[in-house]
Amino acid sequence: MAFEGKILPIVIHGDPVLHKRAAEVEEINDEVRQLVADMHVTQEAARGVGLAAPQVGVGLRIFTWEFEHTGDAPRKGEVLNPVLTLLGKVSQEDPDPETETEGCLSVPGLGYPLKRADHVRLQGFDIDNNPIDFEAHDWFARILQHEYDHLNATLYVNRLNPRWGKRWKKELRKQGWTTAGNTWMPGDDNDPFGHDEEESETADR
Template identity: 90%
Template sequence: MTAEGKILPIVIHGDPVLHNRASEVEEINDDIRQLVADMHVTQEAARGVGLAAPQVGAGLRIFTWEFEHTGDAPTKGEVLNPVLTLLGKVSQEDPDPDSETEGCLSVPALGYPLKRSAHVRLQGFDVDGKLIDFEAHDWFARILQHEFDHLNATLYVNRLNPRWSKRWKKELRKQGWTTAGNTWMPGDDEDPFGHDAEAANEAEES
C-alpha cells in the first residue's frame, strides 16, 4: 500500500542537518515509505525538480526527483543509499550564468552558476527495494549531482568558484542563514523563486 504524503517544511541553510553526512537507510519500513511519500508531495508543492531527505530534516541517504528528459531513465523517482559516478569531466572554465545557474530549495530565492559533469551514473534502490541503475545527461545529470551532494553535507553554494562564492557569502551574512531553525513551508509561504507570481500573471493573461 502506498503511503499518502504530506507537505513538510523545508530546512534552510544553517541547520546542522544540512551540514552533516546523511546516514544509510538500514531498513525500508513504514517510516521510510512515509518519508519518501512526504518528500514527493513536498517537492511538488515547492515546484522543485529534486529534494534530498536532509532538506526536510531527515539525515538519511534518500533523494527524490521529477524532471522531463530524453533517455530511458524514469522522469520521476526516488533513490535510497545512492552511488553516483561521474562519467564526464567537470570543466574548469568559468560557468555560464545564462545556462549553468542552479537554485536550491534550502537556499531560497537565490541562484548561482556552477560547472557540473554532463554525464553521470546513478545506482541504488527505490522505496520498494528494486535496484536502480541508469545514466543521465545534461541538466538531469546536474540535478542528480545536486541532490547527491546534499547527502554528503555539500550544498551547491559550497562548490562555487571564488567570484561567485564571494557573492554568496555576502548574501549569506545578509540573510542570517548561519544558525538552525530557519524553514519555509511550500504551499503556505510565498514561493521564494517567483512561481506564484508567474502563475498569477498567466492567469491574468488567460
C-alpha cells in the first residue's frame, strides 16, 4: 500500500524537539509509513537535500535524502534507526566559505562554513525493513552527517568554530529562535534560501 504524502511545517531552531535525542523506531507501522511519505514530500517542497524527523516535529530516528551525486548509493531514500560511522577524518583547518558552507531547513535563510568528514558509512533500515549499508563520499557524506546529527540533538550551527559560531549567536539573538513554536511552511511561505527568486530570474531571461 502506497502512502500519499503531505507537506508538513518545518520546525525552527529553539523548539525542544530539535534539542533532544530522537527515539528509536520500535515498529514500522502505518503511522511511521505515513510520516516517511510526508517527509519525502516536505523535503521536495522545501528543496532540501535531506530532512530529519525532528525537523517536522517528530522525535524519531528517521531521515530522508535526495541528492544527485551519491555514487553507488540510492539517489533518494530514507533510513530508520541509522548508524553512521566516520571513515574519513575531520580536518582541523578553517572551513572554506566557498566550498564548505552548509544550510539547514531548521535554520532558514542562513549558511555557515563547517568542516566535515569526507567519507562515511551508513547502516540502518528503509521503510520496508530492508537493510541499508553503503559508504558515501564528499558532499553526500556531509548530507548524511548533517541529518544524523539532527537525530542526536545537534544542529550544524552547534559545530561551528569560534569565528563562525560568534556570527551565528549574534544572528540567533536577532532572530529570537530560542523558544518553541516557530515554523515555516514549504510551498506557502517564501523560500528562505531564495530558490523562488532564482526561478523568477531565470524566467525573466
